[in-house]
Amino acid sequence: MKWETVIGIETHAQLSTRSKIFSGASTAFGAAPNTQACAVDIALPGVLPVLNRGAVERAIRFGLAVGGNVNRRSVFARKNYFYPDLPKGYQISQYEIPIVAGGAIAVQVDGTEKSVRLTRAHLEEDAGKSLHEDFHGASGIDLNRAGTPLLEIVSEPDMRSAQEAVAYAKALHALVRWIDICDGNMQEGSFRCDANVSVRPQGSATLGTRCEIKNLNSFRFLERAIEYEVRRQIGILEDGGAIVQETRLYDPDRDETRSLRIKEDAHDYRYFPDPDLLPLAVSEQWVNEVKAALPELPQAKRERFIAEFGVTPYDATLLTANREIADYFATAARDAPGAVVKLCANWITGPISAKLNEGGLDFDPANVRVSAQQLRRLVERIVDRTLNNNTAKQLFEHMWHTLEISVHETVAVSDAIDALIEKHGLKQISDRGEIERIVDQVIAANPQQAADYRGGKEKAFNSLVGQVMKATRGKANPQQVNEVLKRKLSSQGA
Ligand code: ADP
Ligand code: MG
Numbered sequence: 001m002k003w004e005t006v007i008g009i010e011t012h013a014q015l016s017t018r019s020k021i022f023s024g025a026s027t028a029f030g031a032a033p034n035t036q037a038c039a040v041d042i043a044l045p046g047v048l049p050v051l052n053r054g055a056v057e058r059a060i061r062f063g064l065a066v067g068g069n070v071n072r073r074s075v076f077a078r079k080n081y082f083y084p085d086l087p088k089g090y091q092i093s094q095y096e097i098p099i100v101a102g103g104a105i106a107v108q109v110d111g112t113e114k115s116v117r118l119t120r121a122h123l124e125e126d127a128g129k130s131l132h133e134d135f136h137g138a139s140g141i142d143l144n145r146a147g148t149p150l151l152e153i154v155s156e157p158d159m160r161s162a163q164e165a166v167a168y169a170k171a172l173h174a175l176v177r178w179i180d181i182c183d184g185n186m187q188e189g190s191f192r193c194d195a196n197v198s199v200r201p202q203g204s205a206t207l208g209t210r211c212e213i214k215n216l217n218s219f220r221f222l223e224r225a226i227e228y229e230v231r232r233q234i235g236i237l238e239d240g241g242a243i244v245q246e247t248r249l250y251d252p253d254r255d256e257t258r259s260l261r262i263k264e265d266a267h268d269y270r271y272f273p274d275p276d277l278l279p280l281a282v283s284e285q286w287v288n289e290v291k292a293a294l295p296e297l298p299q300a301k302r303e304r305f306i307a308e309f310g311v312t313p314y315d316a317t318l319l320t321a322n323r324e325i326a327d328y329f330a331t332a333a334r335d336a337p338g339a340v341v342k343l344c345a346n347w348i349t350g351p352i353s354a355k356l357n358e359g360g361l362d363f364d365p366a367n368v369r370v371s372a373q374q375l376r377r378l379v380e381r382i383v384d385r386t387l388n389n390n391t392a393k394q395l396f397e398h399m400w401h402t403l404e405i406s407v408h409e410t411v412a413v414s415d416a417i418d419a420l421i422e423k424h425g426l427k428q429i430s431d432r433g434e435i436e437r438i439v440d441q442v443i444a445a446n447p448q449q450a451a452d453y454r455g456g457k458e459k460a461f462n463s464l465v466g467q468v469m470k471a472t473r474g475k476a477n478p479q480q481v482n483e484v485l486k487r488k489l490s491s492q493g494a
Contacts, residue, residue, distance in 0.1 A: 001238075002202035005230050006210075007165045007195060008157035011172060012150045013182040014126070014190040015058045021125050021149035022049030022092065029188050037128070037143035043088035048276055055149040058181035059099045059123050060282060060290045062151060065179050065297055066118055068103025070287050076123075076277040080270045084141055085128035093152075095271045098122035099280065105155075105175065106299050107167040108317050116168045117156040123280075124150050151181070157196065157207060162226040166219050169193050171298075178298055178323050192217045197229045199237065208233075209243040213250050213257055225250035229257050301326050309333055309341045318349045325363045331372035332379075343379040351396055369400045377417040390474035391426040398424055430477040432484075435468075438476070439484045442467045453489055461485065 020027055023040035040047045063070040077095035100121035107114050126148040131140035153172065159165045173191055176182040184191050193216045198208035213229060216222040228250070233243055248257040273279075296304075302320045305311045311319060319329045325348065332344040352368060352375070361367040370378075378395060381387045387395060398420055421427060429435060442464060443450050452460035468481045 003199045003230075003234050003237075004202045004204070005160055005162075005226075006157045006198045006200060006207060007159040007162075007226060008210075009155045009159070009165060009168060009196070010194040010212075011153045011155075011169070012126075012192050012194075013153060013172075013176050013184075015055050015149040015151055015181055016183050017052055017054040017058070017149055019052060019054075020147035021052050021055045021123065023147050025147065027148050029185075029190075031144055033131075033140065033142035034144060037146055041147040042143050049092065049274075051277065051280065052149060055123060056099070056280065056282065057286075057290060058149075059121065059151055060287060061179050061181055061294065062121055062153070062176070063100035063103065064287070064291050064294060065175060066100075066103030066105060066121075068100045068118060068121065070282060071097060071099055071101060072282050072284070073097065074099045074122075074280045074282075076274045076280065077271045078274050079124075081264075081268075083127065083130075084139065085130045085143070085146070087128075087143070087146070091125060091127060092274055092277070093124035094122035095266075097279075099282070105168060105171050107164065107171045108313075109161075109164050109167045111314070114158075114164065116158045116164075119154040119156055121151055121153045124152055126150050151176075157198075157210075162223045162230070165195060165226055166223045169219060169222055174298060174322055179294065186217045189217060193222055195222060195226055195229075197226055197233070198243070199230060199233045209245050211243065211245065211257070212247050212263060214247055214260065216250060221250055221252055224252070224255055225257055228255060232257065295323065298326075305329070309345075310338055311341070311345050315345045315349055318353075319345060322363060324365055328363075328365070328368065328372045332376045336376065337383075339383050340376070340379050343382060344375060347375055347379060347396075351393070355400060370396070371413070373413045374399055374417060377414050381417070381421065385430060385477065386421065386427055388428045388475070388478055390469070391421075391428055394424065394474070395421060395426050426475065428477050429472055429475045430480060432480065435476055435480050435484050436488075438468055438471050439481065439488055442471060443485075443488060450489060461489075464489075 014027075015021075017027060019025060020041065023038050025038040025041055026036045028036065040049060060070050074094055075097045076092055078090040079093045079095070080090040082089060098120040103118040103121070104115045105118065107116055126145050128141055128143040128146040131142055134140070155168065159168055173184050176191065177184040182190055186192070195213045195216060196210045197213065198210035200206065200208040211229060211233070213225045216225055229248070236243060245263050247260045247263050249260045250257050298320045302316045305316045305319055305326075306313060318325075320326045329344060329348055332348070333341040336344070352370065353363070355369075356363060356367055359367070378387070378392060378399065381395075382389070382392050395417070399417070402420070446464060446467060449460040449463055453464065464485055465478070465481055468476055468485065469478070
């Protein structure tokens with residue numbers, strides 16, 4: 001039997017407000033335990049929550065960015081459960097009426113585009129943290145995280161493979177950073193995913209029983225956990241067993257998921273509207289203001305790069321991976337001819353990305369040691385044939401290591417780069433006479449290879465080209481070297 005995988009993802013994105021969702025305590029990460037938990041966060045009797053406007057504003061921004069419906073009236077509810085890191089005995093969340101309903105995220109997998117529908121996005125507070133190490137058989141409780149604002153984003157069960165799930169999570173991660181509502185720091189837990197996974201016979205219209213894998217905080221873990229879970233469920237079903245709906249944890253060391261607890265149903269939480277908080281009213285005017293202030297969104301920018309700059313869909317996806325890359329590319333390519341635009345795109349997705357990857361760095365202007373204007377100049381010097389690919393790469397190394405980045409002085413940038421080309425003698429050699437002279441020397445010094453080529457061995461030709469390039473330290477115009485060599489070899493052989 002053929003099985004189909006079905007995945008829905010719940011994501012907790014920590015909203016980047018300075019203070020908590022219902023108190024004035026700081027949300028900064030990494031402080032000493034319990035130094036950032038105030039009376040509201042530790043739930044002393046008699047305290048009252050006061051809603052943080054900045055958290056609501058970020059949720060509105062999200063709702064608009066995914067094309068969802070921002071509810072003009074939503075309701076906070078108490079989700080009741082006991083855990084030591086939840087001193088109130090309930091978490092304030094939204095249940096029946098969330099702030100955002102619907103919307104969708106566009107994802108690209110293997111060159112095909114797909115839209116993953118969103119069910120909802122709601123505001124809630126985070127719980128504290130239980131610390132199980134360093135306490136000699138006991139657990140410590142750190143309430144610094146209690147009350148940190150979260151946006152829980154729930155997808156429809158629209159994904160059909162681990163790759164699609166990862167593409168969705170990456171697109172969502174990029175979006176929340178793009179619209180500046182979450183820092184996206186996965187190590188610190190600012191963006192974490194729960195994957196709901198089920199399988200069903202191919203062609204079946206009903207959903208299988210799902211398991212929920214909690215708190216996946218890297219894309220790789222998300223992918224591996226789903227792959228493991230799909231294998232596990234198919235194994236059970238093919239042995240005639242049944243899936244138990246439960247919450248599971250992924251153990252990266254053993255690359256497996258393990259049962260944590262039988263999953264609660266919603267009614268177990270005894271949700272009810274929080275009497276301490278009025279329904280949240282969002283005015284039309286506020287929504288319009290937030291809408292007017294939204295930046296151009298990744299999807300729109302991607303389409304514009306394709307239409308306006310003639311970038312391939314694949315490159316356009318890479319160039320809109322985050323706002324910094326997109327701005328960098330747009331600056332480098334502004335008003336440039338097609339050949340320059342294409343090469344700018346190639347250099348960003350190629351050598352520049354490679355450099356950053358080497359250092360494990362994000363594409364952040366602070367990490368990119370060549371400014372957009374400098375890259376533009378380098379590319380123009382390739383297009384006007386001052387540089388060939390070899391010398392351009394050498395120049396790029398010099399630029400990366402020695403140039404000061406001065407973003408605004410376009411003229412000075414050009415001069416600085418031309419000076420660097422002079423200083424390191426990187427000008428491509430396109431002088432016909434000089435190339436002929438070197439080709440003659442190389443043929444004279446390698447009679448065997450010349451004979452081999454004339455005898456029909458193509459490989460010998462490449463070796464001769466290599467010798468010429470070596471003799472010119474990579475600076476000869478490769479096209480001319482090819483032409484001249486071919487001509488000389490055939491005429492001398494005749
Ligand atoms: P909760 O997990 O809080 O009970 P829901 O029942 O709304 O919440 O479902 C949470 C997530 O599980 C959603 O992303 C939804 O798309 C997904 N989901 C629901 N049923 C299935 C299923 N049978 N297989 C895979 N995913 C599912
Ligand atoms: Mg869930």
